Amino acid sequence: MPHAIFHILIAIFIADFIRLYIVKDKKKFPFHYVFIAGIAGALPDIDVIVFWVLYFFGFSLEEVHRTFTHTLLFPLIAVICSGATWNLKDKTVGKRHMKWHIIFLMIALGLIVHLVLDATIAGKIAPFYPFSHFSMGLNLENYLPFALQGLFEPSLDAGIFILWLFWLEYKHKISDFV
Numbered sequence: 001m002p003h004a005i006f007h008i009l010i011a012i013f014i015a016d017f018i019r020l021y022i023v024k025d026k027k028k029f030p031f032h033y034v035f036i037a038g039i040a041g042a043l044p045d046i047d048v049i050v051f052w053v054l055y056f057f058g059f060s061l062e063e064v065h066r067t068f069t070h071t072l073l074f075p076l077i078a079v080i081c082s083g084a085t086w087n088l089k090d091k092t093v094g095k096r097h098m099k100w101h102i103i104f105l106m107i108a109l110g111l112i113v114h115l116v117l118d119a120t121i122a123g124k125i126a127p128f129y130p131f132s133h134f135s136m137g138l139n140l141e142n143y144l145p146f147a148l149q150g151l152f153e154p155s156l157d158a159g160i161f162i163l164w165l166f167w168l169e170y171k172h173k174i175s176d177f178v
Contacts, residue, residue, distance in 0.1 A: 002117050004042045005157045009164045010117060011041030011110040020171065030096040033106045040078075040110025044069040044118075070115060070125045078108035122153065 015037035023029040051064040082104035085091075092099060119125045124137030141152050168174040 002121050003153055003157045004045060006153070006160050007041040007045070007110075007114050007117060008038045009041075009160045011113040012038040012164070013167070014113060015106060015109060016167075016171070029102075030098065032094070032096050032098055033102055036103055037106040037110045037113075040107040041113050043107075043111060044074070044114045066118065066123065066125055067129055070118060070127075071129050072115070072127045075108045075111040075115070078104045078111060082108065121156075 012034055015034040016031075019026070019029045019031070019034055045065075047065050047067065047069045048061075051059065051061055054064055055061075082101040085100035085104060088100050093103065115125055115127070119137035120140060121138075122141045123139055124135040126133055126135045128134060141149055144152055165174075
């Protein structure tokens with residue numbers, strides 16, 4: 001499974017791309033939406049925290065991780081919440097006047113990014129669990145030589161973190177704030 005940094009930063013890259021190149025209006029799409037998508041990119045792994053508690057009751061990581069939180073149910077709930085709040089135009093959040101339906105769409109984006117990364121890079125997910133035990137995934141990490149498999153995810157995290165720092169400097173001139 002990719003580490004948290006990778007999940008968060010890929011969701012941030014995608015949300016920031018949407019902000020800069022699709023919406024193109026920083027007032028309508030403040031950076032706070034990008035932040036929400038990034039946090040949501042790590043949310044499905046909250047089941048690891050649950051495992052810390054369930055471990056003392058005899059549960060294994062395989063019985064807890066990538067079960068309920070790694071299904072399509074949670075992104076679907078976020079999309080439904082977005083639709084349900086679509087007409088709340090006058091109800092905004094915070095001083096940036098963020099709209100509820102966009103907040104829920106950013107949560108759905110982060111969740112979907114997480115599921116795609118887990119299914120593509122390492123292991124499988126059961127998108128319809130507990131209704132079906134069908135699982136899917138490419139598990140690309142297994143195609144690497146065994147000696148490199150343990151280094152792949154930390155290297156991926158380091159690489160994406162360095163790219164993110166360059167992205168911050170290039171697109172957002174972060175050095176102006178230092």
